[in-house]
Structure formats: C-alpha cells, structure tokens
Amino acid sequence: MPVPINGTETMVKKLSRKVSRDGAVRKPAATAEHKEVSFLESVNKMFDRAAATLDLPPGLPELIKRCLWVYQVRFPVKIRGKIMVFTGWRGVHSEHRLPTKGGIRYAPVVGQDEVEALAALMTYKCALMDVPYGGSKGGLCINPKEYNEEELEQITRRFANELARRGFISPSLNVPAPDMGTGAREMAWIADEYRRMYPSDIDAIACVTGKPPIAGGIAGRVEATGRGVQYGLREFFRNPKDVARAGLTGDLAGKRIIVQGLGNVGYHAAKFLQEEDGARIIGIIERDGALVSERGLIVEEVAAYKKQHQGVCGFPDATFVKNGSVILEEDCDILIPAATENQITIANAPRIRAKLIAEAANGPVTSEADKFFSDAGKVVIPDFYLNAGGVTVSYFEWIKNLSHIRFGRMDRRMMEVRGAHVIEAIESVAGKKVPEHLARQVKYGADEIDHIRSGLDDTMRKAYQEMRDVWHGNPKVPDIRTAAFVVAIQKIASSYQEMGI
Ligand code: NAD
Numbered sequence: 001m002p003v004p005i006n007g008t009e010t011m012v013k014k015l016s017r018k019v020s021r022d023g024a025v026r027k028p029a030a031t032a033e034h035k036e037v038s039f040l041e042s043v044n045k046m047f048d049r050a051a052a053t054l055d056l057p058p059g060l061p062e063l064i065k066r067c068l069w070v071y072q073v074r075f076p077v078k079i080r081g082k083i084m085v086f087t088g089w090r091g092v093h094s095e096h097r098l099p100t101k102g103g104i105r106y107a108p109v110v111g112q113d114e115v116e117a118l119a120a121l122m123t124y125k126c127a128l129m130d131v132p133y134g135g136s137k138g139g140l141c142i143n144p145k146e147y148n149e150e151e152l153e154q155i156t157r158r159f160a161n162e163l164a165r166r167g168f169i170s171p172s173l174n175v176p177a178p179d180m181g182t183g184a185r186e187m188a189w190i191a192d193e194y195r196r197m198y199p200s201d202i203d204a205i206a207c208v209t210g211k212p213p214i215a216g217g218i219a220g221r222v223e224a225t226g227r228g229v230q231y232g233l234r235e236f237f238r239n240p241k242d243v244a245r246a247g248l249t250g251d252l253a254g255k256r257i258i259v260q261g262l263g264n265v266g267y268h269a270a271k272f273l274q275e276e277d278g279a280r281i282i283g284i285i286e287r288d289g290a291l292v293s294e295r296g297l298i299v300e301e302v303a304a305y306k307k308q309h310q311g312v313c314g315f316p317d318a319t320f321v322k323n324g325s326v327i328l329e330e331d332c333d334i335l336i337p338a339a340t341e342n343q344i345t346i347a348n349a350p351r352i353r354a355k356l357i358a359e360a361a362n363g364p365v366t367s368e369a370d371k372f373f374s375d376a377g378k379v380v381i382p383d384f385y386l387n388a389g390g391v392t393v394s395y396f397e398w399i400k401n402l403s404h405i406r407f408g409r410m411d412r413r414m415m416e417v418r419g420a421h422v423i424e425a426i427e428s429v430a431g432k433k434v435p436e437h438l439a440r441q442v443k444y445g446a447d448e449i450d451h452i453r454s455g456l457d458d459t460m461r462k463a464y465q466e467m468r469d470v471w472h473g474n475p476k477v478p479d480i481r482t483a484a485f486v487v488a489i490q491k492i493a494s495s496y497q498e499m500g501i
Pocket of ligand 1: 178179180181182225260261262263264265285286287324339340341360361362390391
C-alpha cells in the first residue's frame with residue numbers, strides 16, 4: 001500500500017531502498033492446520049524435485065535456482081495535494097539469456113518473495129518455450145482501484161522512470177509486460193516514458209511488450225495468455241494416453257470446466273474454450289463469490305455483468321455461492337485456476353475432485369499440494385507451460401519492434417496472388433471450378449494475427465511434446481510439472497555450460 005509521508009515514519013524507515021542478491025522476504029501461505037511454505041519456497045521445492053533427477057555439476061542447480069538481482073524502490077508521487085510514497089520491486093532471476101523478461105504486477109499485497117518466485121517461473125517458462133530470454137518480474141504495492149486514470153499514469157511513469165534509470169527497463173536488458181492489475185494502457189505509458197528518456201534509441205519502443213497495437217503492440221497480445229491456455233489444452237487432448245491418465249476421454253467438446261478468476265487470462269481462456277471448442281463452463285469463481293450452473297454459463301454475459309457490477313454477485317440464472325473457494329472442490333472435468341498463487345494448498349488438495357487441473361495462473365498449486373497430486377496420480381498441467389502464451393506473443397511483439405515492420409506486410413498480397421494462380425492452374429487442368437470455400441482458403445494471404453496464432457500454436461505444441469517425452473520416457477519423472485522443470489533446467493544448464501560456467 002502507498003505510504004503517506006505524514007504519520008507513518010517507522011514504516012518508511014523499515015523499507016530502505018536496496019539492491020540485494022538474495023535474502024527473500026518470507027510471506028507464509030499457512031493454513032490453520034497445515035504449515036505451507038512461501039510462494040518462492042514452493043517454486044524452489046518443485047525445482048529441487050526435478051533437479052534431483054538430473055546429473056548436474058555441483059553448484060549449478062543453486063546458480064540456476066537463485067534470483068540474481070532484486071531492486072526495491074520507493075518513490076513519491078503528489079496525489080490530491082498529498083505526497084504518497086509507493087514501494088515497488090523488479091527482480092532479475094537469470095541472465096543466461098538477455099534481455100530478461102517478465103510482467104509488472106499491481107496489487108495491494110505484493111512483496112519481494114512473490115516477485116522472486118514469479119521471476120524464477122519466467123526463467124523456466126522462457127527456457128521451456130524456447131523464448132530466448134532470462135527471467136524477470138516486477139511488482140508495485142498499489143490498489144489500482146483507489147486511483148483515477150490520470151493518477152495511475154503519473155504513478156506508472158514515475159515507477160518506469162525509476163526502473164529505466166537503473167537498467168531494469170531496456171530493450172536489450174529487461175523488457176516488462178502486463179501482469180495482474182496492469183494491461184496495455186500501462187505498457188503504453190511505460191513505452192512513452194522510456195522514449196522520452198532515451199529519444200535517440202531507435203529501438204526504444206521494444207523496451208516493453210503488451211502495448212496497444214496503435215502504440216507499437218501486436219495483434220493478439222491481449223488475449224495471448226488465454227489463447228495459449230486453449231492451445232495447450234488442445235494439445236493435451238491430442239494425446240489419448242495423457243487424457244486417459246486424467247481419467248478423461250475424447251476432446252474438449254462437452255467438458256465441464258470450472259474457472260477461478262475472470263480477468264484477462266481466465267476470461268479469454270474460458271471464452272475460447274466455450275465458443276470454439278464446445279466446452280461447458282459450469283463454474284466461475286471470482287473475488288466476491290462463485291457462480292454455478294450445470295447448464296453452462298455464457299462467459300461473455302458473466303464478464304459484462306462483472307464489469308458493470310464490479311463482481312458476479314446477483315448474476316441471473318446461476319447459483320451464487322458466497323464462499324467461492326469451496327467451488328474449487330466441486331466435481332468437474334477441468335479446473336482452471338486463473339486468478340493468483342497459493343489457491344490449492346495441502347489443506348484443500350485432498351478435496352479437489354476435478355479430473356484435470358490446468359494452471360493458468362502463476363503458482364496456484366503449492367509444492368505440498370503438488371506433491372499430493374503427483375503421489376495420487378492426478379494430472380496437473382503446470383503454469384509455466386500453460387500460461388506461456390503471453391510471453392510467447394510478447395516475444396513476437398519484441399521482434400516486430402526491433403525489425404520495425406509488422407508480420408505479413410511483405411508477403412500477404414504475394415501469397416494471395418500465388419494462391420489465385422494455383423486455383424487458375426487447377427481449374428484449367430481439371431476443367432471445372434474449385435468450390436468457392438476451398439478457393440478462398442488457398443487464395444488467402446496471412447495477416448499479422450494469422451502469423452501470431454500459428455507461431456503460438458506451434459510453440460505450445462512443441463513444448464508439450466518435449467515435456468511429454470520426458471514425462472513418459474524417464475521413470476524418475478512422475479508428473480508433467482517435473483518434466484517441464486527437467487526440460488527447462490537442461491536448457492538453462494546448457495546455456496551456462498556454453499558460457500564456460
Ligand atoms: P487480472 O488482474 O486481469 O485478473 C485476475 C482475476 O482474478 C480478476 O478478475 C480478480 O478479481 C480475480 N481474483 C483475484 N483473486 C481472486 C481470488 N482469490 N479468488 C477468485 N478470483 C480472484 O490478472 P491476469 O492478468 O488475468 O492474471 C491472472 C494470473 O495469470 C496471475 O497469476 C498472473 O501472474 C498470471 N499470468 C498472467 C499473464 C498475462 O498475460 N496477463 C501471463 C501469464 C500469467
């Protein structure tokens with residue numbers, strides 16, 4: 001939370017500005033009956049489980065696991081006549097590839113532990129997906145709902161300025177993106193602030209991704225993470241052996257899904273799965289409670305209602321459950337936690353009845369709960385695979401910014417002309433017309449959005465198969481998450497070894 005200068009001096013003094021190499025601030029996620037570890041410890045425990053299956057040189061797992069840098073900043077902004085002090089972090093987990101990459105989160109409760117954990121997940125995610133970045137993440141303690149747009153712009157610009165001045169925002173060193181509480185608007189402000197600071201940098205616009213298309217962004221970035229969840233689930237369902245392991249059959253059509261969090265990721269994932277794959281969204285869990293309907297909820301309608309009423313309570317034609325988190329435990333085919341971390345702990349894991357858990361949020365399942373699921377043979381598709389659509393499309397945006405040209409601009413019309421010639425040739429040889437719907441497809445020239453979707457789909461499929469080969473091929477690897485870590489750790493270890501470390 002922002003700290004007003006008057007009257008809270010002790011708090012101000014305790015939070016000194018510092019650059020530290022480790023020493024995470026522990027934020028326990030304990031329950032009444034069970035002691036849970038912090039988010040960072042949780043990620044590290046999962047890493048350790050995977051690293052133990054590998055024969056790495058001594059010291060290398062520790063080097064890969066630990067966060068290299070954490071920058072904590074406190075900065076003042078004058079709001080409504082009062083000086084407010086804000087606290088933010090930018091963590092750089094690994095520089096085995098540069099730039100480093102990761103979102104900036106705005107939340108009332110955010111801290112160093114969380115930023116380090118999220119930065120670590122970014123390292124593993126980028127390695128797994130063959131996105132050539134190191135991992136980073138940022139956070140600002142703020143409740144965005146307490147400020148108007150003009151104030152948020154002031155705060156964001158000042159935060160960006162503080163980070164950029166110290167190399168924590170830069171097209172070649174560290175490239176942020178949206179996360180919880182931020183979106184295209186904040187990214188546009190950050191890009192503009194950076195360009196003002198470095199007007200002669202021809203690549204300045206590549207300092208951040210997730211910008212609106214009009215401000216140097218790319219088609220399909222807003223929905224990219226949700227789209228990636230859809231593509232990842234489609235790939236899972238293309239593998240009958242894996243589907244059977246989850247106790248399921250067939251494809252996504254008719255599958256009963258519960259989604260937690262109808263924000264950017266959850267909304268897009270649920271919408272695409274419902275509208276394009278025929279899945280049934282039987283539960284939506286939000287902050288103020290959950291909606292349940294066995295007939296299925298229309299995602300667009302719930303999202304519109306939530307926007308208008310700042311919550312889902314009162315939505316017609318569905319049962320409202322005030323204590324929404326109990327709906328995580330309802331019977332369903334697929335549970336998609338898409339809200340925040342530490343939602344499924346050892347306290348509620350034994351009561352989870354979903355056949356498949358598809359992690360769209362970062363860290364929704366703690367390491368203890370994950371071990372429980374692994375031992376019980378329950379299939380969990382891990383976060384740093386399933387929500388990698390955002391960083392994958394961010395990578396495409398960064399490439400677009402550095403090449404200063406949109407995808408498809410050079411070849412779209414050429415493809416159309418070539419397609420028309422192919423149709424002409426077929427028709428002249430066959431002596432009859434090619435059906436119009438087929439002719440249209442052959443003559444189609446791919447636009448930017450087509451390139452993005454194709455690149456994302458390919459990335460999700462390839463990474464799934466890499467995880468799968470390890471999962472089914474290595475008897476020491478019990479589950480998909482451990483397989484994902486193994487793939488990522490091996491790639492990072494190779495990079496370090498190439499560097500002579
Ligand atoms: P968002 O702020 O757009 O949406 C989060 C939604 O979850 C909101 O609707 C909020 O009301 C709801 N929510 C929060 N806490 C809740 C709780 N305890 N119970 C029920 N609902 C709750 O955030 P987002 O960008 O969709 O991110 C969601 C998750 O996905 C985060 O873990 C984030 O790190 C991860 N993620 C986001 C992106 C991205 O591109 N935005 C990419 C990768 C991963």
